[in-house]
Amino acid sequence: MARPRIAIAGIAIESSTFSPHISGWEAFAVRRGRELRERYPFLAEGTERGDAAEWVPILHGLSLPGGAVDAAVYESMRDEIAQRLAAEGPFDGLFLDIHGAMSVVGRQDAEADLAGSVRAAVGEDTLISASMDLHGNVSADLSRAVDLITCYRMAPHEDAWNTRERAVHNLLERLRGPHGRAPHARRPWQAWVQIPVLLPGEKTSTRLEPAHSLYNRIPDIEALDGVLDAAFWIGYAWADEPRCQAAVVVTGDDDVLAGSQAHEFAAAIWQARRDFAFVAPTGTLAECLDQALSRGPDAATPFVISDSGDNPTAGGAGDVSWTLGELLARPELRDPERTVIHASIFDPDAVAAAVRAGVGGAVDVQVGGRVDGRPRGPVRLSGEVFSITEGDPVAGTVVVIRSGSVHAIITERRKPYHLVSDFTDLGLDPHAADIVVVKIGYLEPELYKMAADWLLALTPGGVDQDLLRLGHAHIQRPMFPFDPDMPDPDLRPVLRRRGDEERLA
Template structure:
């Protein structure tokens, strides 16, 4: 973000801005339930510190009186328990009523939160926040590009933006952009008019729903579509341009792609939003997986070939916890344990991971070096295999990981199975190194993930996206969606949408 523009006449020199929200990506196809223990709740100074661009002495930090209220954040998982959601919602609303009024509000959400018994959780939360804030407070929303922009969410907030990179290397920059845009409007030429300081929004739903692994911005056509946005944003009369891919693993009517362009020039934002929406729709059949795909057997055949580049990474994509998978589906590890060439010591294979607190406790009781038999996994999602019986040597025990708690590695020959006390994604090399494992010298590394996060991407001499079963199965057609809006591709291949922008601002007749 560049510096803030000078304060305009009628603008607010030091507006009072609240912060709150809930962030989780929830698969409705996963049996996992995200309860109180899934969320990290930040309040007050801890919440403000989560956003380093609001640090004291930074321009954005000094440009407003910041009032951090409540924010709940969770690793992706299953649908949120209704009572858990209600407690967080009530805390945010109560904080607004107790500490308001506010000139602005930074509404930090994901956009793909599913709550048991609801079909538009963020819309419900946005409506409650708006009612508590009142009609004049300007709300700016930062979202994940895998979120959804329902009509309710669109209508209750004023400024929307989302990530432009998948993997999400720009997540913090996006939050900073949402705050920057909010301050610009409060300080700007329309600052003295609560209605006119709100930009117009041009909103176009695009009836396409694809998994993130087919829409990575590392590849075309997503790369080219997202490359349009900075240029649009520079046009006179435009504040922001964003494209949402939508969330593929929830079965709700709002789940599809969206384009939103905000600004003051009605004609330009309508034209540009419709142009980008048409690009997305016309490219719908061109999206491909971010890597070569195969069955698990096919991936292993490549990884075990004599001329295979090492380390060879395999994505166990169906149970990816960072997309909403439960993280304890045992199918892949079970298949690996049946392969003698992986357990006879001739290859080093690292497998991340299952979570099972009882199996971890048994390994801790036995101690490093002991040979044990444990039953692990499938306590949440029993999948196609159920709990897995593992006999091996306790290779290492590591305590007090902030996410995983205690972690153990059980070695079965050259295969090293990682079992954690709590759910944890493995995205960084140090996630392995802290367990006494060296991913750089391994032959094969199997990770519950879709597209590889940057460190794993750099690690991989070669890799395959394995199309494995689980709550975030990449084959959407076999999951059983039945609540989507009509005409969504690829569930309906005969659609021909108008792709006409809905343009307006909140409070405008």
């Protein structure tokens, strides 16, 4: 069999509709051609998968999570993908690399729109395999537009690249197929079912039960003869769209088996809905600070507090100033003998003022609250410039301003702080700090290993962990936990395969 021609395309962003931030062109790294091919190490020339097909990289847009995407930006990328697919085809397959929680201003179900445009461009015979984040949402229209679909199985997402490779492996396996197999016969069945559960990611870490055991079921399902792939999407809670809920898709050639497995899996998730708990003990910011400050002088460091409501890697704007204002107002933190690190707020004007003052100079600036001003706008930060670091590929210029014991990290552009080196590059030693407050939810691996103790603060912002106070108006109801006493839902999967009539399993 001749090597198949397989296109590569996608747009990946996780975007909160509860954040006023708008993701424009500045938010996206757009790759085409060889640069896009090189994004995937497992597709390098000379590797098994790299040589298994003629790879045609089209366009991929990747953004740090944020607010909804500007409609013109999305449409420009979508249309270029569709036009180039139509012009450079035909294709045997397409690898669609998406996140699954993209929101676009004025539009609902953006991934389904993208997948539908891709399908129209490549035609009915091309097999499409989609790779997604488990915090994506799988609507019926998205499921219909693709043939194969899978997602991460770990949160934190330590298996992100493994998942993309699995999506490509599944696509190649179907394209290789038995000699003489017709294109229609290569298409597996999808057993698709949504579960009316919407939970924040910080309640669904696979480090803990019940998510740990639920995801551990997947290899046993995949091992069954007639099943190709099984996937469980926790869903994305900070978008207000009907598609936002958990989902299961079991893919395989045995439609009856795929349907029964998807139903059993979905039922297990529903039964466990009340067992999902936050990945760490929680409290208000004041409660978390009280506990951190009450420890004795010989306590191990650092005490890490997640400033979860403005987590930029979940869609927060990254400039909510509320937590920094609370830190500056604490009398105990006016003592320079302590070290408290806050990461971070992006504010280019405050950065420019600190640069003008220079290291050791005094500054009196208003910081943050310019994009997302709730529940307060900019806060006054008076102190000394501790360090200036230029050329960060994500954040641009970064300054640290010390006020009492508070070391406030201010960036020129939005940046998450997940690595120890993110701090040490600024002249800070997070291991020796008394308290590290970081805009994050569950801790990424290096921070998790670093923390001597850890609390998750339920702070305000576009990704507020308290979903009930956000004000969802467009999700499908009833939905747990919004309707805690709702009756058991109908979890019969829909069986679908391109060219066949959909039916309930």
